[in-house]
Amino acid sequence: MSRKNALAAAVAAALALGTVTVVATQSTAAARGSSARPGAGFRAMAAEVRGEAMRTADREAAATARALGFGADERLAVKDVLVDADGARHVRYDRTFRGLPVIGGDLVVHYDANGRATGSDQAHRGALKVVGTTPKLSAADASAAAVRHAKHVKNAKPDAADSSALVVYAVGKVPVLAYRSTVTGEGDAGAASREAVIVDAASGAPLDQYELHQGVTGTGNGTTVGQVSIETTQSGSSYTLTDAAHGGTIVYDSYNSSQSNPKQNARTFSKSTNSWGNGTTSSRESAAVDASYGLAKTWDFYKDTFNRSGIRNDGRGAPAYVHVDTSLLNAFYDDDCFCMFFGDGSSQNSNTPVTALDVAGHEMSHGVTAATANLNYSGESGGLNEATSDIFGTMVEFYANNAGDPGDYYIGEKLNMSGGYMRRMDNPSLDGSSLSCYSSSAGSVDVHLSSGIGNHFFYLASEGTGAKTIGGRSHNGTTCNNDTFAGIGKDKAAAVWYRALSAYMTSTTNYSGARTATLQAAADLYGTNSQERYLVSKAWAAVSVGTALPDPGTGTPSPSPTSSSTPAPSPTPSPTATSTPAPTGNALVNGGFEQGTTGWTQSDNDITNSTLQAAHGGSWYAWMMGYGTSAVESLSQSGIAVPATGTPKLTFWLKVTTQETGTTVYDTLKVNVNGTTLATYSNANAGTSYVQKTVDLSAYKGRTVQLEFAGTEDAYLATTFLVDDIAIG
Known part of the structure; x- marks a missing residue:
């Protein structure tokens, strides 16, 4: 189950004393001032400054793990430290258990400028409970x-x-x-x-x-950048495609070595003159020129825009290999070797190499993702991984401002594809396969297709809705909810996405978690009540992820939706009203969760189709609690119309399993209606199967209500509450 767990605990660090204590907080990270910041708000750090920040975080690691409630068998390994313009820090850790790597164990701890922790984002909340490390299988x-x-x-x-x-x-x-x-x-x-x-x-x-191989599956045009300047290195009377200005990035000729060993026949490009390629595939140097140029522009984009020095923010360039394999319609980044590979295309695209500008930006951005959130390359997090590379590959294209390849929101438009492009961010579904709108099936399709949701969000956040011509190409910002609104501009949208990726996303972040992370990033950069944050929420709602925030009423308000046939709902009746008017809300939406998160607001990613537990009906259900450590969760839906006749009831199916013994109540799940608790279930209700529960709603007959399932777990032993097939009638 892909979960982005926010704020299991918070840590206060006094760096001078080297002490760490636990403090209480209720948000992922404290939103700071509302003034706009350059880029994504991160400082540039010299190598020695970053090194000292990493060493400080390493010294804090053991105390941080204890303060977060992690077990004695767990260790934290610092991965990166980012420092905000105001001195706040974001420390990213990987986790091990008895020396074993933990997939989904990564976390980020956030500190303010005074060294006091304001929160944490954890891919897996709390201590790891693993029954031994001796496998049954060899x-x-x-x-x-x-x-x-x-x-x-x-x-x-x-x-x-x-x-x-x-x-x-x-x-x-x-x-x-x-x-x-x-x-x-x-x-x-x-x-x-x-x-x-x-x-x-x-x-x-x-x-x-x-x-x-996390890359663009397709073809490339090796002569797209035209005549450009590239950085090379002279040694004696020879020049090589070694870019000392960008971390020593070297472009090699793989000489058609196989994908399984792309370095086997590789050699450097070396010659006595400093003029490279002829703009066609008749010269092996042409593809190398495009790759060298594209990687340099990608490096410069991250450096100039976000103060990031290379893929891992350590100033080191990654080697790149062109002419990999034969008839390879692909380019890819491999974090194991910290390198990139570019194929030569095939007869399907007239054997044009896969070295276009947005391809280089896409591949290098896979490295940046690996060095930051390290989004798992499957399910919804895999779609976010691909979307991140499309987003920043597109931004590199705008940044380069190359007359032969102007910026647009088409992906791979220079790759000589039969349809003219690989993907379109303004309306992803136009390719016949990509997803433009979120649905519960998003995690089960190919990550290059589910990336369309993130791509669509980014386009709408940047440009808003309506028809436009960008980079000489037609774009039309369509939405999934018929809304219309303005964008915040691509630079602000990119700053929000980069900050969310770097400071708040983890390996298991899904689309709901990405919405939470970008809203937090927008609050950091532009203020909690800013139009930027509001419009980010509008863009997510426009791709069916969550609902829009209330308009803060500052700046130029967004246009209203074009549809005006549905009147605004009337105010909810007061509890003291003497009459019983018809309810003004909707029937309960998506009670079986088969449409994923549609209709529901969740504090954590409780709604899931994970096969680690069973649904009562269908494949989706709500998995609440089950951590074995102190935690609270909430799953709610507002605007539910309780019938005005008969004896209205809430029914749902509940399965409770627990590690507790006896009948003492330790962990609870409460059913709240308009803030009043109507039923409580606990570890004492544990059983082996789902049981239907019924709650009388007669007191709310004819009213519009909010329904909430609120879970609480103490610090010891886990209790899991599974909820499914909820109905009101």
């Missing part, structure tokens, strides 16, 4: 299971160079000892595609699968 058995379960490649076989390794898989509420295996076979990336498969170390059951 590594060989795990590899065999991975081959059987691989779904991204055909004719799968174990990757001899990357054997199965034990991990803790903590993407769901219940961590599992697992094996992470790598298989190879025929897939979208070509004949030697690689896929990660995670299987349960006890049963061999599949837990997750995802492609390891």
Whole structure:
């Protein structure tokens, strides 16, 4: 289950004394002043300053883990530190359990300028409860299971160079000892595609699968940038495509080495003159020129816009390889080798290399994602991963301001594709496959297709709705809810996305979590009551993720939706009214959760189709609590019309499982209507199956109400409440 868990606990750090204490707070991170900040609000840091910040975070790691309630077997490893313009810090950690990597164990701790923690974002909240680290399966058995379960490649076989390794898989509420295996076979990336498969170390059951080459599946035009200046290095009488101005980035000729070993025949581009390529594929240098130019422009974009120095913010360039394999319609980034690979295309696109400007920006941005939120490359987080690369690849295109490839919101428009582009951000579904609007199935489609939701959001946040010509191409910002509104501009939208990615998203963030993260980022940058934050919420609502915030009434208000046939709802009747007017809300929406989060507001990502638990009906349900540590959660829906006749009732199916013993109440789930508790269930109600519950709503006959399921768990032993098939009638 993909969960973005916000604020399990907060940590206050006194750096001078090296002490850490727990403080109470209710928000992911405290929103600061409303004044606008440049870029995404992060300072540039020299290497020695960043190094000291990393060492400080490392010294704090053990105390931070204790203060967050993590167990004695858990360790934190600092991954990065970002410092805001006002001195606030965001420290990103990875987690291990008894020395094993924890997939979904990453977190970010936020500190204000005085060293006091304001909150944390955790991919998995609280301590890890794992029953031993001795697997029932051998590594060989795990590899065999991975081959059987691989779904991204055909004719799968174990990757001899990357054997199965034990991990803790903590993407769901219940961590599992697992094996992470790598298989190879025929897939979208070509004949030697690689896929990660995670299987349960006890049963061999599949837990997750995802492609390891995170790239653009398509073709490229190796002569798109035209005549440009590139950075090279002279040694004696020879020049090489080594870019010292951008971290020593080197572009190699792979000489058609296979994907499984792209470096096998690789050699540097070297010559006695400093003139490269001829603008056509007849010269092997032409593709290298495009790659060198594109990677330099991507580096400059991140540096000038966000004060980020390279992929890992450490000033080090990643090597790139062009002319990989034969007939390879792909380009990809591989974090294992910290390098990028570009194919030469195939007969489907007249063998044009995959080295266009937005491709280079896309691939290098996969590296930035790996170095920050490290979004899992499957499910909704995988769609966000791809969307991030499309977003920043597009922004690189605008930044470069190349006359031969002007900025637009088309992805791969220079790749000589049969349809003229790979994806469109203004209306993703125009390609016939990509998703423009969120639905409960978003996590089960290919990540290049579910990325359309994030792409669509970014376009609308940037440009708003309506027809426009951008970069000489037609765009039309359509919405999923028939709303119309203005955008905040691409630079502000990119700043919001980058800050959300860097400071608030984690490996398990889904689309609901991305909305939360971007709203927090917008509050940080422009203020809680800013038009920017409001319009970000409008853009999410326009792609069916959540609802728009109330208009703060500052600046130029957004236009009203074009539809005017539906009158505004009347005010909710006062509880003291002597008559019983008809309710003004709607019937309860999506009571079976089969439309995902539609209609519901959740404090955590409780609504899920995870196979780690069973739904009562269909495949979706609400999974509340089950942490085994102090926690609270809320799942609610407003504007529900209670029938005005008969004896109205709330019915739902509830399954309670617990690690507690006896009948003492420790963990509870309350049913609240308009803030009043009508029923309480607890660990004492535990059983083996779903039980239908009924709550009398006669006191609310003919009124519009808010329904809330509110969970509370104490610090010891877990209780899980599963809720499904809710109805009012």
